[in-house]
Amino acid sequence: MALNETLKAINDPVRRAILDLLKTSDWTAGEIAANFDLAPATVSYHLKLLREAGLITLNKDKNFIYYSLNLSVFEELLGWIYALGGGPHDR
Amino acid sequence: MALNETLKAINDPVRRAILDLLKTSDWTAGEIAANFDLAPATVSYHLKLLREAGLITLNKDKNFIYYSLNLSVFEELLGWIYALGGGPHDR
DNA sequence: CTACAATTTAGATGAAATTCGAAATAGGAG
C-alpha cells in the first residue's frame, strides 16, 4: 500500500519543509541541508525516505545531486480523503 | 501546527481503518474495537489520538460512547497539498 | 447500595524512527 509510505514520508516537519523548498525550484542535497539545523547525514536520511516514497526524484550533475518534486504520488492520498468525504465542499 | 497532528493521526493503518468504519455510520468504542485483533485498550489509545487530532468526536449514551467522523480537519492538509501543486489536475 | 458492563488510564515492553559522528563512495579538478 503506497498510501502508507506516502503518509510516513510526509509525517515529519523536516520532510514537509523539504517538499515546500522544492516547490519553488530544484536544489542540491547540500543546498537543501543548509536550510536546516541538522547534520547533512540526517538530511540525507530524510531525502532517502522521500525518494523511496516517490515524492522526489534526483538528477546527478558533476558531483551534485539535484532533487525535484514529484506530486503525482499524492493522488492516492487525495483519493482516500475524498472517498472518506473530506474533499472540497461547496457552500 | 494542526497539520502535524492530523498527519500523525492518519499515519497508522488501524486509525485509518477506524475512520473508514465511521464513514458509514457512528459506532461505539466496543463495536469499533471488535473490528480489530487488538486489545480494547489499544483501540482506545487510537481513538484518543484521533480525538485529540479532532478527526472524531464522541457522544456518550448510557455507558456507551459513540464516535463520529469530523472531516473539517482535513481542510488544512488539503490546503497544504494544493499549495504544493499536488491538487486535482485536469486532463 | 452493590454488582456489573463499557471504556479509559497507567505502567511496562519491544519495535520503529530520528539523530549524530565517522567512515565509505563517487566524481571532478589539478
Place this chain on the structure above:
DNA sequence: CTCCTATTTCGAATTTCATCTAAATTGTAG
C-alpha cells in the same frame, strides 16, 4: 594518479510509538 568536495551509508544513542495486562472510572441496573 591524487586530492578535494558532495553526498550517502553505517553503527550507536535517544526518542517516540504501538501494544499488552492490570487497575481505575463511569454509569446502569437490580
